[in-house]
Amino acid sequence: MPSTLEQMWSRTLKKIEQSHYFNDQDFKAWISKTTLFRIENNIAYIAYRSSITKAIMEQQLSLFESTLSEELPEPVKIRLVEQKEMEQMLPEVAVQQKTNTLLANKFNPTYTFENFIEGNSNQEAYAACFAACNAVSFPAFNPLMLYGNSGLGKTHLLHAVGNYLAAERPEKKVIYMYSGDFVSLLIEAMRSKSIHGNTVDQVKQQLLDCDYFLIDDIQNLQNSASQEVFFTVYNQLIQKNSQIIITSDIHPHELNNLQNRLVSRFSSGLAINISKPGFETSKAILKKKLEGREDIICDDVLDYLALTFSNDVRNLEGRLNQLIFQSTLFNPEIIDMKFAMEHLGKEPVKEKRSELSIREIKKAVTQFYGLSYADVEGKSRLKPIMNARHICVYLSREMLQKPYTQIGKDLGNRDHTTIQSSYNRACELIKKDAAFRQAIDQIKEKLI
Ligand code: ADP
Ligand code: MG
Numbered sequence: 001m002p003s004t005l006e007q008m009w010s011r012t013l014k015k016i017e018q019s020h021y022f023n024d025q026d027f028k029a030w031i032s033k034t035t036l037f038r039i040e041n042n043i044a045y046i047a048y049r050s051s052i053t054k055a056i057m058e059q060q061l062s063l064f065e066s067t068l069s070e071e072l073p074e075p076v077k078i079r080l081v082e083q084k085e086m087e088q089m090l091p092e093v094a095v096q097q098k099t100n101t102l103l104a105n106k107f108n109p110t111y112t113f114e115n116f117i118e119g120n121s122n123q124e125a126y127a128a129c130f131a132a133c134n135a136v137s138f139p140a141f142n143p144l145m146l147y148g149n150s151g152l153g154k155t156h157l158l159h160a161v162g163n164y165l166a167a168e169r170p171e172k173k174v175i176y177m178y179s180g181d182f183v184s185l186l187i188e189a190m191r192s193k194s195i196h197g198n199t200v201d202q203v204k205q206q207l208l209d210c211d212y213f214l215i216d217d218i219q220n221l222q223n224s225a226s227q228e229v230f231f232t233v234y235n236q237l238i239q240k241n242s243q244i245i246i247t248s249d250i251h252p253h254e255l256n257n258l259q260n261r262l263v264s265r266f267s268s269g270l271a272i273n274i275s276k277p278g279f280e281t282s283k284a285i286l287k288k289k290l291e292g293r294e295d296i297i298c299d300d301v302l303d304y305l306a307l308t309f310s311n312d313v314r315n316l317e318g319r320l321n322q323l324i325f326q327s328t329l330f331n332p333e334i335i336d337m338k339f340a341m342e343h344l345g346k347e348p349v350k351e352k353r354s355e356l357s358i359r360e361i362k363k364a365v366t367q368f369y370g371l372s373y374a375d376v377e378g379k380s381r382l383k384p385i386m387n388a389r390h391i392c393v394y395l396s397r398e399m400l401q402k403p404y405t406q407i408g409k410d411l412g413n414r415d416h417t418t419i420q421s422s423y424n425r426a427c428e429l430i431k432k433d434a435a436f437r438q439a440i441d442q443i444k445e446k447l448i
Contacts (some may be wrong), residue, residue: 005037009036012067021060022060034048038090042074043079046080046081048081094188107159111155113160115288117284117288119278119281121278122153125153133165133169143238145252146274151314151315157247173210174210175210178217185203186225186230210237216247238268252271276311277313279310282309282313286306286316286320296327300430301323303431304337304340307398311448358407360447362410368388368439379412391439391440393423395440396410404416404420
């Protein structure tokens with residue numbers, strides 16, 4: 001089999017490296033990044049990215065020429081061409097290189113099924129992805145679509161599919177693409193098509209050669225010229241029973257321009273929502289992230305983070321990282337609530353916070369429990385009323401960082417020590433009373 005240009009150049013470079021004409025650093029940094037992209041009329045065209053590479057190679061050009069000539073029936077001369085110029089000369093090569101890079105799936109090794117915490121909010125999506133990996137003859141549902149707000153684990157699951165298949169079913173060919181990359185690849189291919197004819201078809205062929213096609217954040221395909229190519233690939237893959245898994249940040253019915261063509265085909269597929277994780281799942285995610293370092297942080301702080309930031313797991317993890325980072329600067333004995341409030345409080349935690357007031361919190365809490373303002377402001381010691389009061393205090397503190405005195409004033413003129421013990425009681429209940437936690441969760445959702 002004749003060698004490809006790539007193989008010839010790689011052997012040439014290996015010989016030159018071994019000859020030690022160049023020091024190792026120069027070789028790795030400059031020379032190894034060149035490509036041989038064409039041989040015509042005994043001229044070999046070599047593309048370089050930096051003028052430093054050109055300067056280094058020009059000094060020993062005859063060495064490169066003679067070494068490369070050993071690979072060929074006739075001696076060649078070398079012409080050095082800047083990468084950009086090469087892309088103009090051979091746009092299909094540039095597209096090809098880009099396609100190859102995109103298709104060389106680099107799955108994030110930490111995004112695995114094992115590291116994904118399951119809960120009510122994402123169980124179905126997890127199970128469907130896992131099942132899709134293990135389907136024996138043909139996909140049970142095709143396409144499989146996961147949709148939900150940003151930061152809830154869609155990309156994590158796609159990578160988990162990639163990692164799992166690479167380990168357990170290496171014979172399966174998997175293509176993962178972020179839709180933005182798909183669009184830019186196709187735009188480039190279309191541009192070069194006008195000169196060279198078949199670049200788009202080549203890309204299409206490469207995309208069709210797979211058992212699993214994972215496309216992330218499909219909403220970016222809306223209104224894009226590459227939609228046509230996508231649908232050709234999509235239809236052919238469905239026909240040949242390759243499993244397609246799509247994610248979207250928005251509901252399938254809101255994918256306006258894609259809807260008819262994509263969503264109507266969902267009758268053969270399955271669309272699954274991922275929603276925000278509940279308290280227990282969020283806490284388990286934080287613990288997973290800590291992996292054995294749980295003693296650096298108080299459990300209350302994890303409860304607080306899980307209650308406050310579970311709308312977006314990326315943000316939830318970010319807040320934990322922020323606290324860990326701050327603790328390396330300030331060296332507290334342990335990250336406790338005081339430390340957390342000092343260090344998280346510096347940032348605007350909720351966008352809508354300025355509009356929120358103790359009165360609104362009281363309103364949401366009383367509506368939730370079916371009580372009146374007079375009930376929570378009064379002296380009743382009935383459990384649901386006490387709980388409602390504790391939640392008012394807790395949320396006024398956590399969401400608004402109001403002083404105890406001010407909260408006391410708005411809650412039937414109670415003094416600050418009463419409010420402080422109410423706050424402490426709420427923290428205790430959060431730990432041991434699931435119904436109380438759930439109530440806080442639901443009330444907060446109304447307030448955000
Ligand atoms: P999306 O693609 O939905 O915007 P990502 O998959 O990028 O979200 O998730 C954001 C971050 O949250 C990632 O670091 C991911 O590992 C983490 N994450 C989300 N959900 C979970 C989960 N259930 N278990 C563990 N980590 C999660
Ligand atoms: Mg994502």
